[in-house]
Amino acid sequence: MSYSTRQREVILEILQQSDRPLTPPDIRERASQGSAGIGLATVYRALKFFMAQGMIVLVEIPGAVPCYEPADRGHHHHFICQQCRLVFDVQGCVHDLEALAPRDFQVQRHDIILYGVCARCGAQ
Amino acid sequence: MSYSTRQREVILEILQQSDRPLTPPDIRERASQGSAGIGLATVYRALKFFMAQGMIVLVEIPGAVPCYEPADRGHHHHFICQQCRLVFDVQGCVHDLEALAPRDFQVQRHDIILYGVCARCGAQ
């Protein structure tokens, strides 16, 4: 049995309303904008719970803190700003990536990560 | 001033002779095949030194221990085996990746990571 709690609802809503993947500290910070704060342990527990439910996915980018986003955003990739370190979604993909691997390697999935400067940082 | 030592020479040679990126423990293990062992701290210090010299590069793959390879291997990408967790080089690339990012984002570089099962693990 599992309960629906104010904290979990807030955490899920924050993830759904964000246009980019969020780190646990990001989530905690946003969740604490309102009245009561939320413990970091609670954020981690909720993320684990939603992951197990298949409602969110983990986004791991080298050089960035692991972050999370809703699982229903379709196939896409990520951009990380070298200045502010924020992770952004980028739509689209390319074909024939599997062809890069040696013939006797089985490719199950792929990630494309773009590194650069985001619009905000680029404008100073 | 910096000295050339047996340990650093061994470490660099191990990296150059490997056909895949190696982790610090990998390097230490291989360096200790011969007579004298090498301390892990020494491995980390040498890697830091070679990085500063621009002779090697860090390869970061989510889910894998950070590993290193010579900097002169040209543009390529990586494959990580989901079973043995080893990281392999894959040659080739695809074009127009920069086009995936929003127009006001500047793309400086990219990474492609393939996840799957390597030849050895695929053959049991």
Added chain:
DNA sequence: TAAGAATTGAGAATCCAATCTCAAATCAAC
């Protein structure tokens, strides 16, 4: 080969994300 500077090795210490602890609070069902 003498001397000063850099490096090494082993283990301790640090760092930091993630997990655990446990009493207090919250939830769902009756």
Added chain:
DNA sequence: GTTGATTTGAGATTGGATTCTCAATTCTTA
């Protein structure tokens, strides 16, 4: 509302990679 199960929060703890410590060793130059 009562009750028992689940969840929360704060801080302590863990785990694993990396760095630090410092005496001993190695290297370079002269």
